[in-house]
Amino acid sequence: MTAGQSADADVPDVFTLTSVLDNRAHKVIDSELCAPHACDIGRYEALCGHLVSPAPLVEEDGAPCARCAELDPTATVEQPRRSRRRGWGLRRMLTA
Numbered sequence: 001m002t003a004g005q006s007a008d009a010d011v012p013d014v015f016t017l018t019s020v021l022d023n024r025a026h027k028v029i030d031s032e033l034c035a036p037h038a039c040d041i042g043r044y045e046a047l048c049g050h051l052v053s054p055a056p057l058v059e060e061d062g063a064p065c066a067r068c069a070e071l072d073p074t075a076t077v078e079q080p081r082r083s084r085r086r087g088w089g090l091r092r093m094l095t096a
């Protein structure tokens with residue numbers, strides 16, 4: 001068997017977009033990103049219904065939208081949560 005073809009054809013790709021309006025990272029499915037109406041107005045409807053005005057990609061993601069996380073169809077499979085934030089646990093508490 002080859003693992004090349006994706007077996008999850010019924011699960012849409014979900015992207016995370018941070019909105020400049022509420023500074024939250026919302027989930028938007030790929031079909032919405034390509035939708036003509038979304039391209040026209042430059043806003044994308046997130047899973048939670050929020051219209052996302054995307055923040056510049058150079059900016060860090062905002063706090064995740066809880067409602068979007070709840071509704072994310074891909075979240076039930078696996079959650080490879082990768083925090084881009086570096087750990088600060090450098091044990092600097094040893095100052096006597």
Ligand SMILES: [Zn+2]
Pocket residue numbers: 025026027046047048049050065066067068
């Ligand atoms: Zn949301």
